[in-house]
Amino acid sequence: MLQAPDRSDQGSRARSGAMAQTKGTVVLAYSGGLDTSCILVWLKEQGYGVIAYLANIGQKEDFEAARKKALALGAKKVYIEDVSKEFVEQFIWPAVQANALYEDRYLLGTALARPCIARGLVEVAQREGAQHVAHGATGKGNDQVRFELTCYALCPKIKVIAPWRMPEFYQRFPGRRELMDYAKKHGIPVPVTPQTPWSMDENLMHISYEAGILENPKNQAPPGLYKKTRDPATSPDTPDVLEIEFERGVPVKVTNVGDGATRCTALELFVYLNDIAGKHGVGRIDIVENRFVGMKSRGIYETPAGTILHHAHLDIEAFTMDREVRKIKQGLALKFAELVYNGFWHSPECEFLRECIGRSQEAVVGTVRLSVFKGQVYILGRESPRSLYNEELVSMNVQGDYEPADATGFININSLRLKEYHRLQSKVTVQQDE
Numbered sequence: 001m002l003q004a005p006d007r008s009d010q011g012s013r014a015r016s017g018a019m020a021q022t023k024g025t026v027v028l029a030y031s032g033g034l035d036t037s038c039i040l041v042w043l044k045e046q047g048y049g050v051i052a053y054l055a056n057i058g059q060k061e062d063f064e065a066a067r068k069k070a071l072a073l074g075a076k077k078v079y080i081e082d083v084s085k086e087f088v089e090q091f092i093w094p095a096v097q098a099n100a101l102y103e104d105r106y107l108l109g110t111a112l113a114r115p116c117i118a119r120g121l122v123e124v125a126q127r128e129g130a131q132h133v134a135h136g137a138t139g140k141g142n143d144q145v146r147f148e149l150t151c152y153a154l155c156p157k158i159k160v161i162a163p164w165r166m167p168e169f170y171q172r173f174p175g176r177r178e179l180m181d182y183a184k185k186h187g188i189p190v191p192v193t194p195q196t197p198w199s200m201d202e203n204l205m206h207i208s209y210e211a212g213i214l215e216n217p218k219n220q221a222p223p224g225l226y227k228k229t230r231d232p233a234t235s236p237d238t239p240d241v242l243e244i245e246f247e248r249g250v251p252v253k254v255t256n257v258g259d260g261a262t263r264c265t266a267l268e269l270f271v272y273l274n275d276i277a278g279k280h281g282v283g284r285i286d287i288v289e290n291r292f293v294g295m296k297s298r299g300i301y302e303t304p305a306g307t308i309l310h311h312a313h314l315d316i317e318a319f320t321m322d323r324e325v326r327k328i329k330q331g332l333a334l335k336f337a338e339l340v341y342n343g344f345w346h347s348p349e350c351e352f353l354r355e356c357i358g359r360s361q362e363a364v365v366g367t368v369r370l371s372v373f374k375g376q377v378y379i380l381g382r383e384s385p386r387s388l389y390n391e392e393l394v395s396m397n398v399q400g401d402y403e404p405a406d407a408t409g410f411i412n413i414n415s416l417r418l419k420e421y422h423r424l425q426s427k428v429t430v431q432q433d434e
Contacts, residue, residue, distance in 0.1 A: 023047040025076070026132035026161055027125040029117060029147065030054050032066035035136040037073060037188045038179055039163050043134060044074045048161075051075060053124050055117040056082040058204020058271075073188060079124050084204055087116045088266045091345075092205055096309050097249040097364075098357045099317070099330075100337040105287050106299075107306045108340050109206030114143055115345035118150035125158060134161035139170065142292050146343035153346035198225070204270065206283075206303040217288055217298045228274070228302040232281030232375030239373035240276050241380070244312045246368070249361030251309060257369070270305050277304030281375040292342040311377040312368040320363050320386045329360045 026043055030036045030052035043050050052070040056063060067078045091112045100108055125133050133151055137143035139162070148160050163169040173179045182188075197212035207228050213219055245253040254269050255262045256276070263269040277283055283304035291297050317326065332353055339350040366384025370377055392400040 025130040029135040059202040098333040102341040113203045114146035115150040139165040149343040209300040235281045239371040249364035273305035283307040
């Protein structure tokens with residue numbers, strides 16, 4: 001839900017010495033943190049009228065305080081939009097259906113959030129008649145690509161201001177210290193201090209940590225870094241056993257076998273799984289990944305609910321999906337994860353893949369029982385009305401509708417290629433010995 005924007009003369013009075021607003025209006029993707037707060041003031045110095053857009057995408061944030069802060073810094077208006085439900089249903093669920101993993105480990109928490117935020121940014125710009133949008137993504141990372149490709153796809157004529165790629169900005173602020181000095185000079189309150197030397201980005205799906213002392217890949221994450229999950233070593237000594245029900249590859253109900261608690265709506269279900277997984281220390285990874293722009297980077301991620309759902313969906317999919325269809329779908333999932341990571345959510349190829357993957361999920365129906373305990377997810381069982389598992393056929397105690405003697409011909413046919421290959425290799429070896 002999009003809240004009505006606040007208007008205030010407070011920022012204008014506070015920045016009465018700023019350059020007259022002659023360059024038009026820009027909608028800034030605002031977080032309330034150091035970078036976007038400084039960018040807000042800097043944009044005003046450049047002559048823009050600034051509208052702040054803050055997406056509630058599940059991060060723990062004092063949104064009212066952020067609104068007041070933006071207005072005090074000179075924003076003409078502040079939009080705060082709760083997109084948590086849309087984030088789960090329109091972005092996270094397709095990733096769950098795909099079993100999407102980037103480079104085998106990353107569940108794409110940030111990559112999925114960026115097109116959701118950028119969509120809201122563009123909608124506000126169109127509503128306000130603004131020709132510009134701006135963001136605080138750095139010139140070295142993936143987020144600049146993700147934000148801007150979404151903006152250009154949804155509004156081809158939009159103009160994007162990316163301060164961290166503008167020499168007049170990044171030469172003025174070559175490091176965090178200069179940005180902090182600018183903030184102090186302009187009375188910008190910021191939560192980040194030199195004593196917390198890493199960057200953190202949070203949404204409903206995950207928290208990412210990077211930069212600062214984490215840039216040295218051999219440095220272990222310091223105590224107290226993790227915010228969304230408990231240390232598995234100090235997590236409860238009793239597991240939570242859950243049953244997760246899927247329809248068309250999407251979780252529709254979770255039941256805690258221990259206390260009978262149930263959650264059925266998408267947002268409530270996901271929040272509940274975050275709580276359970278976080279309590280047991282599930283979802284932590286520390287990786288070095290390949291950024292789209294060409295460099296390797298070190299990132300630490302907490303993805304509690306996403307990790308549970310990844311394991312559960314893999315299990316129910318294997319139980320209900322044809323083997324050859326699944327092989328093809330796995331290839332599609334790899335490409336889907338790459339496209340999402342690189343910022344191509346709104347590309348025709350990614351839309352095509354989502355349609356294909358969605359079609360593959362029609363029979364992915366059933367319930368998975370699992371245990372969440374000490375940083376791990378353990379599958380305990382599954383059932384489905386669309387299962388391709390035939391207990392009588394596979395049983396070692398019942399012959400069923402299967403003739404064991406047929407396997408002889410099956411093996412002979414499959415061994416023919418191997419026999420011929422090694423016959424030729426033997427000839428080559430003999431000739432080389434001669």
